Amino acid sequence: MQDGERTSVVRGALQRIGSFLVTLALTFLGLTAVTFLISRLTKIDPVLAIVGDKASNEVYQRTFVALGLDQPVIVQYGAYLKRLLSGDFGVSVLTAQPVLSDLVRVFPATFELATIATIIGVLVGVPAGVIAGARKGRWPDHLVRVVGLFGYSVPVFWLGLVGLFVFYGKLGWVSGTGRLDIFYEDIVTPHTGVILIDSAVAGEWQIFGNAFGHLILPAGILGYYSLAYVARMTRSFMIDQLSQEYVTAARIKGRSFWGAVWLHAFPNILVPLITVIGLSYASLLEGAVLTETVFAWPGLGLYITRALFNSDMNAVLGGTVLVGAVFIGVNLFCDLLYKVFDPRLRNA
Amino acid sequence: MSGNLTQWLMSEAPASRRQAVLGNAWRGLLAIVFNPAALAGLCIVAVLVLMAIFAPQLAGGISPIEQNLASRLAPPSAEHWFGTDELGRDIYARTLHGARVTLTIVMLVSVVVAPVGLAVGTFAGYLGGWIDAVLMRITDIFLAFPRLVLALAFAAALGPGIENAVIAISLTAWPPYARIARSETVTIAKSDFILAVVMQGASTWRVLFKHIVPLCLSSVIVRLTLDMAGIILTAAGLGFLGLGAQPPSAEWGAMVSAGRDVILDQWWVATIPGIAIFIVSLGFNLLGDGLRDVFDPKSS
Numbered sequence: 126m127q128d129g130e131r132t133s134v135v136r137g138a139l140q141r142i143g144s145f146l147v148t149l150a151l152t153f154l155g156l157t158a159v160t161f162l163i164s165r166l167t168k169i170d171p172v173l174a175i176v177g178d179k180a181s182n183e184v185y186q187r188t189f190v191a192l193g194l195d196q197p198v199i200v201q202y203g204a205y206l207k208r209l210l211s212g213d214f215g216v217s218v219l220t221a222q223p224v225l226s227d228l229v230r231v232f233p234a235t236f237e238l239a240t241i242a243t244i245i246g247v248l249v250g251v252p253a254g255v256i257a258g259a260r261k262g263r264w265p266d267h268l269v270r271v272v273g274l275f276g277y278s279v280p281v282f283w284l285g286l287v288g289l290f291v292f293y294g295k296l297g298w299v300s301g302t303g304r305l306d307i308f309y310e311d312i313v314t315p316h317t318g319v320i321l322i323d324s325a326v327a328g329e330w331q332i333f334g335n336a337f338g339h340l341i342l343p344a345g346i347l348g349y350y351s352l353a354y355v356a357r358m359t360r361s362f363m364i365d366q367l368s369q370e371y372v373t374a375a376r377i378k379g380r381s382f383w384g385a386v387w388l389h390a391f392p393n394i395l396v397p398l399i400t401v402i403g404l405s406y407a408s409l410l411e412g413a414v415l416t417e418t419v420f421a422w423p424g425l426g427l428y429i430t431r432a433l434f435n436s437d438m439n440a441v442l443g444g445t446v447l448v449g450a451v452f453i454g455v456n457l458f459c460d461l462l463y464k465v466f467d468p469r470l471r472n473a
Numbered sequence: 474m475s476g477n478l479t480q481w482l483m484s485e486a487p488a489s490r491r492q493a494v495l496g497n498a499w500r501g502l503l504a505i506v507f508n509p510a511a512l513a514g515l516c517i518v519a520v521l522v523l524m525a526i527f528a529p530q531l532a533g534g535i536s537p538i539e540q541n542l543a544s545r546l547a548p549p550s551a552e553h554w555f556g557t558d559e560l561g562r563d564i565y566a567r568t569l570h571g572a573r574v575t576l577t578i579v580m581l582v583s584v585v586v587a588p589v590g591l592a593v594g595t596f597a598g599y600l601g602g603w604i605d606a607v608l609m610r611i612t613d614i615f616l617a618f619p620r621l622v623l624a625l626a627f628a629a630a631l632g633p634g635i636e637n638a639v640i641a642i643s644l645t646a647w648p649p650y651a652r653i654a655r656s657e658t659v660t661i662a663k664s665d666f667i668l669a670v671v672m673q674g675a676s677t678w679r680v681l682f683k684h685i686v687p688l689c690l691s692s693v694i695v696r697l698t699l700d701m702a703g704i705i706l707t708a709a710g711l712g713f714l715g716l717g718a719q720p721p722s723a724e725w726g727a728m729v730s731a732g733r734d735v736i737l738d739q740w741w742v743a744t745i746p747g748i749a750i751f752i753v754s755l756g757f758n759l760l761g762d763g764l765r766d767v768f769d770p771k772s773s
Contacts, residue, residue: 414622433714449622
């Protein structure tokens with residue numbers, strides 16, 4: 126590679142990262158504008174929530190001014206943004222704790238669930254998609270299609286309930302709702318908050334097993350959705366690659382069919398595949414909301430829905446901002462990754 | 474007679490605009506009918522519509538909200554085909570009436586989302602320049618939002634109910650339509666026939682609404698059909714959390730939620746409305762796949 130060429134590549138990458146940061150900032154601004162709008166739409170009077178309905182008019186007015194509600198909306202939005210950036214999400218009415226510390230406490234549970242689900246989705250979905258793409262129009266292809274169609278059509282909360290009914294109620298193969306049985310709770314010190322890691326580090330294998338029994342059903346169900354999406358996308362990437370001439374060339378030179386599939390075509394779909402996996406991971410964080418409600422899984426989703434029913438808007442919006450920020454971050458990062466690693470898109 | 478009609482519809486050289494339009498519709502219908510999956514989807518959607526229209530008749534006069542605590546949580550029987558729920562209401566009648574709620578939400582969301590997306594997309598694509606840049610940047614921002622969580626927050630702030638659920642879903646569902654409409658518009662706007670009508674003195678509005686929007690419609694409709702399943706699932710999710718249609722009206726997601734506590738002993742309460750949600754979203758998915766194959770052979 127020539128020196129000039131190399132600097133132009135570096136410059137291109139820097140430009141891309143710069144535009145990535147700008148997009149990230151703009152999207153985050155948009156997200157906070159929407160959550161701010163929601164907080165203004167809510168029918169709960171923020172002043173009344175603080176002073177109570179017995180307060181005199183004077184106290185009400187003073188609090189009204191102290192909260193900055195007499196300022197123009199744009200100034201209020203600025204103040205809101207400033208608070209968010211300094212990590213001040215307000216205090217949750219329900220737990221009487223700062224929303225940020227609540228979020229830090231519940232996030233690991235969701236992280237654990239979504240990560241195991243993604244691992245299941247990738248381990249099953251990628252090979253299934255590759256085989257379906259290679260055997261297009263035969264039975265493996267149809268099987269993957271049916272599995273995918275089912276995944277796109279079935280409501281996750283219902284699948285969770287039916288799963289509980291069958292695997293917990295009837296067969297007794299898995300443990301019920303929650304993260305642990307009640308007598309195992311609060312034994313291991315939560316270093317990371319991820320029970321599988323904490324218990325393994327502490328050498329508490331009984332707790333590890335119990336936690337696994339609780340995790341496997343919700344993670345399996347979420348993993349199924351990830352699998353449906355990953356397999357479908359892998360299949361279409363594979364079909365694309367297998368129609369290329371280099372695959373025919375490899376076959377002519379004596380490479381076996383599956384050798385050509387796995388050694389020639391598969392490496393070429395890795396970059397778009399990483400994007401797909403990232404997107405599915407981000408959407409699982411969101412999909413966890415309903416799953417956690419069904420399985421009483423004490424994560425972000427359950428936190429948001431509980432706050433919802435107690436009109437705890439600080440907590441709802443704090444959770445929304447966190448999920449939104451992670452979602453946006455992963456989304457845009459995958460986009461960037463795709464452009465950086467795919468040479469054809471570098472100068473696009 | 475029927476032979477003549479078919480010939481008239483399939484004519485390669487239509488004599489009038491009406492003949493051309495009807496002929497295209499006929500060919501599309503044939504393509505769907507000869508695609509078993511799409512046909513199955515079409516049938517499911519048709520059954521859903523019939524269920525919604527004739528719910529009281531099909532329920533045989535049983536009220537979906539009449540409580541009968543003496544026969545609460547009764548298993549499926551000749552009297553109550555799908556059993557009864559925790560207040561002794563007939564689940565068969567409630568499932569039928571639930572079709573009305575689902576169809577209402579789906580139609581309202583489509584009526585909001587498609588025109589908004591079309592307007593944003595065609596404006597951006599045809600006018601170009603900074604309008605394009607600003608509109609598309611806003612679209613991208615909304616596209617990156619987490620759909621369900623934002624809908625949740627909106628529904629929580631506005632209060633529960635069908636209208637608010639529709640607003641919440643629509644707010645997060647319009648961006649893909651704007652994207653599609655824009656990319657179609659950019660291609661169409663370069664065509665000679667657009668140049669011709671502009672030279673004949675057509676105003677921007679006339680070009681947009683008479684010439685560009687009609688050509689964007691088919692891809693928007695295909696996308697809408699494919700999105701229906703997602704809209705139904707989001708609406709059911711909101712209903713499941715208690716943010717959709719309010720009691721006593723029968724909403725499938727809320728019905729599943731009501732059956733949660735008794736899932737281990739009375740499985741039918743939660744299972745049957747869930748199956749209804751599944752079948753309807755499956756129908757829209759199948760129909761959407763079929764429509765895409767018909768209208769856009771490239772992507773299949």
